[in-house]
Amino acid sequence: MDGYLNPESADFESRPRYYIGQHDSHRPDAVTDEQYHRFLNSGFQFVTTPITNQHFYDRVVELYKTHLKEREAWGLSDAHKTNQSLPGPVVPTLTNKDTSYGPSNYVGSLVAYASPWIDLSSEDTLISSISRQVLNLELAYAAFCGARSVIIPGPRQDENGRAVMQYARAIQEALDVASRINIIIQMPMFREPGLEEVDLTLSEVFGPTKDKTASGPQEIDLFSAWDSWNSVRSVCKYNNRLFVAIRIPLRAPEKDLQERWFSEPLHYLTLSSKVFQLNKAGHPTLSRNQQDLINRYMRLKNSPWLLLSDVGSDDTDITTRKAEENIVDFPTLSEAANVPKRSQFPPLHPYVAYLKHLEKKQPPFTAMEAPALVSFQDWLQSPLQPLADNLESATYEVFEGDPVKYNQYELAIAEAMKEWKTLAKPVSSANNTNLVVAVAGAGRGPLVTRVLRAAASTGTAIQLWALEKNQNAYVYLLRQNELQWNGQVTVAKTDMRGWPGPDPSRNAKVDILVTELLGSFGDNELSPECLDGIQRHVARPYGISIPESYTAHLSPIATPRIHADLSGKVLLDKNAFETPWVTRLFQIDFVAAEKVPGHPRFQQAWEFVHPVEVSEADRFLAEHGASARYATQGTGSMAGSSGTNEHNARHCHLTFVCRTRGVVHGLAGYFESVLYRPREAGREKVEISILPDQIDRKSRDMISWFPIFFPIKQPLYFPQDAELEVSMWRQTDDTKVWYEWIIEAYAWAGPKTRIKVGASDMHSSREVGCRM
Structure with missing residues (x-):
């Protein structure tokens, strides 16, 4: 070709x-x-x-x-x-x-x-x-x-x-x-x-x-x-x-x-x-x-x-040119050789020639416009269920194709190791020499490789664990440990929430816990719930979780193309408009105005920070015993649950200002994460972000996560100088996590009078929630 x-x-x-x-x-x-x-x-x-x-x-x-x-x-x-x-x-x-x-x-x-x-x-x-x-x-x-x-x-x-x-x-x-x-x-x-x-x-x-x-x-x-x-x-x-x-x-x-x-x-x-x-x-x-x-x-x-x-x-009449230049429709080889060169290739129309010129002057495609990424524009994908399902090797391979994310993780791990030495913090290994590091949810091991590289670059002696519940990925990890990691890693097949720790006999702890459990909305793939189950093994008060925190962000958008796609999907999937879809949002319009004091275009919904000093699950177990956790009646705030995950529920109410009239089809969701926050003054924190106005500054060209889209069934029209009120809940019943959301439109009828001009239905993803 x-x-x-x-x-x-x-x-x-x-x-x-x-x-x-x-x-x-x-x-x-x-x-x-x-x-x-x-x-x-x-x-x-x-x-x-x-x-x-x-x-x-x-x-x-x-x-x-x-x-x-x-x-x-x-x-x-x-x-x-x-x-x-x-x-x-x-x-x-x-x-x-x-x-x-x-x-x-x-x-x-x-x-x-x-x-x-x-x-x-x-x-x-x-x-x-x-x-x-x-x-x-x-x-x-x-x-x-x-x-x-x-x-x-x-x-x-x-x-x-x-x-x-x-x-x-x-x-x-x-x-x-x-x-x-x-x-x-x-x-x-x-x-x-x-x-x-x-x-x-x-x-x-x-x-x-x-x-x-x-x-x-x-x-x-x-x-x-x-x-x-x-x-x-x-x-x-x-x-x-x-x-x-x-x-x-x-x-x-x-x-x-x-x-x-x-x-x-x-x-x-x-x-x-x-x-x-x-x-x-x-x-x-x-x-x-x-x-x-x-x-x-x-x-x-x-x-x-x-x-x-x-x-x-x-500009040129072909018939006239044929007569003037003695052109025949089916020339012999000798006749074709004598045809003037300009007659062989008719001139372009002047307007076409100019557009062809502009075509070549366009900015070239960027790394984010590679054909593979372009094919994902506005293409709807169901969110992963990492706890309920075992991922295939090809899925892991897609994740591993993003060097930006892993470079940022390696930088965060290296910075943590350097600061650990600088501050002379104690380590948790039995020999009091090696830093104990655990990669939980190791998959096929890309983070394990980055931990080893960070340790080598900082001259840090480590004791490294790789935890993975997927029995198929566990086989791959064992092979990697044998062929690539020289047996430096202890590989354990276990759900991180049930891991007994590096040495249960002496209640040993982990100094640095590394995970990549984040979803497009930060918490939508149950990172808080997973870390709740393993953070008890993080050494206190010096232990570190990478990432340390993550925030979810929202912005109302118009996306007619996705709305049309969902209108077709709903014929076969009754929950199409109740599902938060992962998609590379592209052909969209951010309807909220930029740079409005107190009401930016992208607003934070909530935050999770790790490790949490005392989890609700730990407190509940101490108070009621292990068997009570699976009670079926009334012990918690949610009917049919014990309430041990209520500390991971969230709610937000946000106001967006819209200068021009328009229509909203749903909410675009993004996240930011602080992988590592140094304790020493003058050192910069290591972050990743998929927020459109921050990604170039914090993690340029990172492709591991596409945004998430929360649709509404009926497009909501709003007038000029309107305000959109967004309410969202992160709900749980101890067996799964889901979201509920509603958008309301208000218009000002006077200096102090605001009237409601429309609202969406209350949407809920409970039926398709992420299973714990």
């Missing part, structure tokens, strides 16, 4: 690829075979085509006029009023004169474009009815011909809620009519003056047209177009076949709006000739802000296609 690519390919392939199409809003008829190949020769990779032609438009207009005359004959002189019981016009089926579009061997590379003159949201019920019929006829015929996608112009205005809802209802019906076609709604990023649609709709043909060039300053609502799109896709229940094509504006809007559209199911970025500017050489160019916007959107796993609108077809 490498030998096939051109010399620039090595650098070129390290960037997103542009897939460029051509759209002509005034194309009168379907694209012919010759036209299609001319577009390909000009550098385009796909083309839009109208489904019907001028003949069909004339026939529909005549139908409407005829019906108006009939109504006048019925005594209804006002064209905008009618007896609702009277029959309306019915658009007859298409004929061969109405379209030249049809099945072809390249139909998959043609994107059908619905008639721009229909008006699905017209206040004239006759026109809206005719428009809906026309759209359904075109969609049904396009589906018959093998079309994969159809672009439909979006609603022309956003202020009229009735019109937008009428449009949404028509699209909902269209999805049923064309059950195998992707429907793409053409929307502006915002209603930018001078870039409005110019085609007349049926409403404007038969009624007064709006003055689209009104003088004087106009207040622009940046989010009005998004509001209309949100109404359409909400009515269509986030259908997986419904996408949006947004028009790139002449002036790139604020980042909040760019991120909002980034989170939506983008299929096309449309660039009309109006948004380009000509440089001194007369070539089309885009501003730096427009380039940055496109570069950002091209980072998506399913990157949008670029659709050039009304930029002309091709």
